[in-house]
Amino acid sequence: MKPVVSPDFRCNDCDYWRKKYSNYDFAHRAMYHYDSGFQDWLHAYKFLGDYRLRQVIAKEVKKELGGYSDFLICGIPLSSKRFAQRGFNQVEGVLEAAGISRYAFLQRKVDTKPQAQKNRQExxxxxxxxxxxxxxxxxxxxxxxxxxxxxxxGRTLFHGAEVLLKADAKLIRTFSFAR
Structure with missing residues (x-):
């Protein structure tokens, strides 16, 4: 797993989302590149259910999120069906292992097929x-x-941000373990 090189990196997705949500002050950070090492770790943790693997990145997540001390942390929720299948929420598991307080501001209202089974357009x-x-x-x-x-x-995070913006959140930032 390689760390993301620059927090100021701007890509085509950034430009796309800035046009779509022109009033949203978008800023995203990721810890790692989504490379084969991260993919292997995520597969074993999330899909094979090795819950102990949440500890692997917990210390680094705690360090990274230390810069957001004025923010309330909200993990992206799973549907009840996905939670029942997996037995845990992979984001919540890492945040818990890192000792980070979390707020459940969002809930999933519909179950859809997993993102990994969808192409970019879907x-x-x-x-x-x-x-x-x-x-x-x-x-x-x-x-x-x-x-x-x-x-x-970015679709998942922007859907979450959209709900929070409608509820008059003052400022929203997004963070992912990998990109």
């Missing part, structure tokens, strides 16, 4: 799967960091 065309899981007052004027395991197209 991911980008996906309907909004999330809704607010708390009263709006708990989000209003708060700084929130949305955390996901892998940033592929």
């Amino acid at each position: 991911r980008l065309a996906m309907e909004q799967p999330y809704e607010l899981a708390v009263p709006m007052e708990e989000v209003k004027n708060k700084q929130i960091l949305l955390v996901d395991d892998v940033y592929t197209t």
Whole structure:
């Protein structure tokens, strides 16, 4: 697993999302490149269910998220069906292992086929799967960091951000373990 070289890197996805959400002050950070090493780790952790592997990156996640001390951390939720199949939420597992307080501001309202089974166009065309899981007052004027395991197209994080923006969050940033 190689660390991401620059937090200021701008790509075509960044430009795409900036056009789509022109009023959203987008800023994303990722810890690692989604290379074969990370892919192997994620497969064993997330799909083979080796829950102990959450410890592998927990220390680094804690260090990285230390820069977001003024933010409330919110992991991307799984559907109840996916949670029942897997037995855990992979993002929540790492955050818990890192000793990071989390807030469940979002809930998944629909179950869709896994992102890994979709191509880029299917991911980008996906309907909004999330809704607010708390009263709006708990989000209003708060700084929130949305955390996901892998940033592929950004669709998952932008769906989450969209819900929080409608609830008047003050500032939203996004973070993924890999990109």
